[in-house]
Amino acid sequence: MPADTEATPPAPGDLEQSRRDKLARIEALGLDPWGQRFDGHRPIAEVRQLDAPPPGASEPGPPVRVAGRIMLRRDMGRVHFLQIRDWTGPIQVMIGKKQVGETGWELANLLDLGDLIGVDGTVGHTRTGERTVFATGLTILGKSLLPPPEKWHGLSDIELRSRQRYVDLFTNPESMEAFLGRSKILAAFRRVLAERGYVEVEGPTMQTIAGGAAARPFVTHHNALDLKLYLRIALELHLKRLLVGGMEKVYELGRVFRNEGISRKHNPEFTMLEAYEAYGDYHSMMELTEALILGAIDALDGQRVRSWDGNTVDFTPPWPRRTYASLFEEYVGVGMHDFEAVRERAVERGISVLDKDDVVIVAELFEQVVEPNLIGPVFVVDYPAPLCPLTKRKRGHPDVAERFELFVHGVELANAYTELNDPLLQEELFRKQLQGQRAEDSMAVLDEDFLRALKHAMPPAGGLGIGMDRLCMLLLDRHHIRDVILFPLLRPDHC
RNA sequence: GCCUCCCUAGCUCAAUUGGCAGAGCAGCUGACUCUUAAUCAGCGGGUUGAAGGUUCGAGUCCUUCGGGGGGCACCA
Incomplete structure (x- = not known):
């Protein structure tokens, strides 16, 4: 290939560049931003059904591992709340600085909306009663380099939803x-x-x-x-x-x-x-x-x-079960074999009858008159x-x-x-x-x-x-x- | 194929009669260990689908092209 035909990749936009920078910083932590096999994670819908301690409980709930895409992020300083979602549903994740370890906390600060993460933690409830996975470990499973659509309206443009079905789905x-x-x-x-x-x-x-x-x-x-x-x-x-x-x-x-x-x-x-x-x-x-x-x-x-x-x-x-003939008579008002009357009805409805077989006219009347009534x-x-x-x-x-x-x-x-x-x-x-x-x-x-x-x-x-x-x-x-x-x-x- | 409407920031949407292109979310910087579309302070972000035209001046009017929505036609 001649060198001058090689396409130079377009310069990433600001939004993508900032995510690429974070990608590099995740790699610098010694982590693989594209993840690896992640065994033992449970469907989020299942985790939502587990017995878990009520709000304010002192003992931790059952340990779980989940994986999903970050849909919402609320950064409170030394604690982050995420909503992650897999194909069974969403769940909240709480990440505390003290609970996830040094690398985990550095990773937490490099996460963006749209990233795929794995979470190890315990299931419980926050003080406000929201079911939550309290993270003890974080795993990056896929860094999203493009920003997801607006978090409230999602992707609403019908054309984009069809063209970028992958975005529509998530x-x-x-x-x-x-x-x-x-x-x-x-x-x-x-x-x-x-x-x-x-x-x-x-x-x-x-x-x-x-x-x-x-x-x-x-x-x-x-x-x-x-x-x-x-x-x-x-x-x-x-x-x-x-x-x-x-x-x-x-x-x-x-x-x-x-x-x-x-x-x-x-x-x-x-x-x-x-x-x-x-x-x-x-x-x-x-x-x-x-x-x-x-x-x-x-x-x-x-x-x-x-x-x-x-x-x-x-x-x-x-x-x-209704016969074609009885429906025709009920809605068109004439017998389907009374071709003279059928032609009259067709003309009344603006159906051209020239050079058409009787049965073709019957079929067109049936389509136009009867079918819309067939709830x-x-x-x-x-x-x-x-x-x-x-x-x-x-x-x-x-x-x-x-x-x-x-x-x-x-x-x-x-x-x-x-x-x-x-x-x-x-x-x-x-x-x-x-x-x-x-x-x-x-x-x-x-x-x-x-x-x-x-x-x-x-x-x-x-x-x-x-x-x-x-x-x-x-x-x-x-x-x-x-x-x-x-x-x-x-x-x-x-x- | 025909008629009609639409295309504005990554996304969701504004922009009066043709008169300085804006907001929210997302992003960036900072604060916050119980938030719920978190909040608060500050900052950046645009070839208005493309090309041409009219005009002192075009997101706005006209032409062509591209893509899409709705309707019609085609579709036993």
């Missing part, structure tokens, strides 16, 4: 709580599925045909094979191949990618659960859906009556068959597909079918979908291998998809998908 406890909640929801899902005998698998995220949904895919390229590849937009078609292979209860919980707009309900990559049960149908999937979501609720706090965006939803099972949770069942190319038709009712969607607060949370396993009908439906579709719409590419798999006979099955990000929003009372995705897609900034 300054805003509600953010940490949301992401730990998300983890609990995912773990609960896996536990419920495992208890029911499902196996977790991993399909390809890079595919030569991105099928299973209608969405614009991301495109990439494999150099060695000189192959155009798409990031998957759904999990469906590969999981069904596994049903053919004999995996009877199978699921994948993973990322899918859709090259479309970003909104409070949409991120280009999001997490989906898809589960398939051989010899089941959409009724078995409704029961599974209830079990999964109730399992997640129990893992969080067990509250079945939950608020979201100021409204209340009651998740006590069983959740109502739920409610299973909408039995969809118009033309909307459901991957779904088995109801026996004796070829115009009805055995499909349900679960709605809560007007948001589609889950989508499930009795899976279509007739390869001849499947091929016919695929070809019908092809007509008039944009070339980039993935359904417009026939997946011949999937049809070949079906020809080997796929068992009749129930299949379920759940948008995990939206479920997290709902159960954690967050109103932006960015609040439940750790690193949402953003344009690069110039930092």
